[in-house]
Amino acid sequence: MTETRLRTWTHSFGYGLTALFIFTLALQNLRYGFYELFYLALVMTGLLLSGLIYTLVCRRQQLSAPGHLLILAGLNGGLVAAILALNSPGVTHWAMPLLVLNLLILPLRRGLGLSILLLVPVIGSLWFSQPGADALITTAGLILLLVVVALYTWHYDHIAQSAEDLAITDPVTGAHNSRFLDETLQKEISRAIATGHPLSVINLSLDYADEVRDLHGKVGLQTLFKAVTEHLFGVIRAGDTLYTLDESEFFLILPYTPEEGVRVIAERIRRTIGEHEWTGIGRTSVSLGCTTRGNGDTSTASLRNRAHQAIHEARKRGMDSAWFSPGESVEA
Numbered sequence: 001m002t003e004t005r006l007r008t009w010t011h012s013f014g015y016g017l018t019a020l021f022i023f024t025l026a027l028q029n030l031r032y033g034f035y036e037l038f039y040l041a042l043v044m045t046g047l048l049l050s051g052l053i054y055t056l057v058c059r060r061q062q063l064s065a066p067g068h069l070l071i072l073a074g075l076n077g078g079l080v081a082a083i084l085a086l087n088s089p090g091v092t093h094w095a096m097p098l099l100v101l102n103l104l105i106l107p108l109r110r111g112l113g114l115s116i117l118l119l120v121p122v123i124g125s126l127w128f129s130q131p132g133a134d135a136l137i138t139t140a141g142l143i144l145l146l147v148v149v150a151l152y153t154w155h156y157d158h159i160a161q162s163a164e165d166l167a168i169t170d171p172v173t174g175a176h177n178s179r180f181l182d183e184t185l186q187k188e189i190s191r192a193i194a195t196g197h198p199l200s201v202i203n204l205s206l207d208y209a210d211e212v213r214d215l216h217g218k219v220g221l222q223t224l225f226k227a228v229t230e231h232l233f234g235v236i237r238a239g240d241t242l243y244t245l246d247e248s249e250f251f252l253i254l255p256y257t258p259e260e261g262v263r264v265i266a267e268r269i270r271r272t273i274g275e276h277e278w279t280g281i282g283r284t285s286v287s288l289g290c291t292t293r294g295n296g297d298t299s300t301a302s303l304r305n306r307a308h309q310a311i312h313e314a315r316k317r318g319m320d321s322a323w324f325s326p327g328e329s330v331e332a
């Protein structure tokens with residue numbers, strides 16, 4: 001299940017169950033003749049149902065739907081106004097489902113902020129209208145509920161972020177993986193088209209990887225691969241992104257980098273890798289295929305293929321070299 005769909009389900013259940021709960025309170029207050037509370041609960045039920053409808057209408061933009069903040073601010077504000085106006089101690093308990101709903105639906109910081117804004121007047125009115133011991137127990141209950149739900153939300157966000165990082169990261173090298181390459185490259189191509197800035201890429205391959213594997217085993221090759229990854233992270237500048245494709249191939253996306261720039265950085269990478277003494281391996285070298293986006297390049301495939309072919313050209317020239325293939329240009 002995607003995050004968007006999961007959120008649509010949880011938001012719908014959250015609004016739906018809270019609406020049912022508050023509507024039950026409305027009926028109970030009607031039965032006992034507390035008409036002000038009955039109308040308050042009815043308005044809240046209406047707002048909760050509008051939240052449910054909004055969730056279903058915006059189900060494709062659930063992660064960024066701004067209307068939830070308005071609906072929840074209305075619910076929280078309405079309850080605070082009612083607590084202050086009605087002076088009815090029982091109403092403070094209605095804050096409990098709202099605290100949970102704020103944190104279930106809004107991003108953690110906003111949910112926490114809104115809940116604290118709700119809790120301050122609720123707790124104030126408790127201490128004003130109830131005996132100290134009762135107020136203390138209810139205050140402790142409300143704060144405990146807020147802390148537990150906030151911690152749970154934080155924990156969920158943390159796990160979701162880790163899962164997302166794992167999905168786009170190579171577990172051996174810590175660089176991004178090939179799955180994330182096309183997604184990022186397409187975004188960078190669109191950005192380059194929109195802004196007119198140059199975009200270059202480098203496909204980079206370890207020379208003699210098979211020989212390294214035969215001599216030092218799979219572990220030796222992996223160690224070298226990891227060390228070269230770290231070296232590359234140290235050479236490239238902020239904004240460049242590095243991807244590891246298989247156990248001997250890398251890809252670099254270099255935004256805002258023209259042909260002269262990619263030639264400079266490719267040569268720097270080739271030279272520094274060739275000069276380095278690699279622990280357990282000794283000397284090694286790389287072949288690099290570079291290209292810069294031409295105005296005919298609108299897809300990731302054209303840039304990736306051209307950079308890949310440029311590596312073959314570099315290898316034909318005897319390894320340890322960089323080859324640049326110019327981009328495709330079309331008449332405007």
Ligand SMILES: Nc1nc2c(ncn2[C@@H]2O[C@H](COP(=O)(O)OP(=O)(O)OP(=O)(O)O)[C@@H](O)[C@H]2O)c(=O)[nH]1
Binds near residue numbers: 236237254255258264
């Ligand atoms: N994307 C990218 N381009 C680089 C990098 N290093 C050099 N370049 C390109 O090569 C050009 C010349 O780089 P340098 O020889 O380091 O000269 P520089 O004047 O210090 O470069 P900057 O101040 O980084 O622009 C830069 O303008 C960039 O286009 C790098 O790490 N990443």
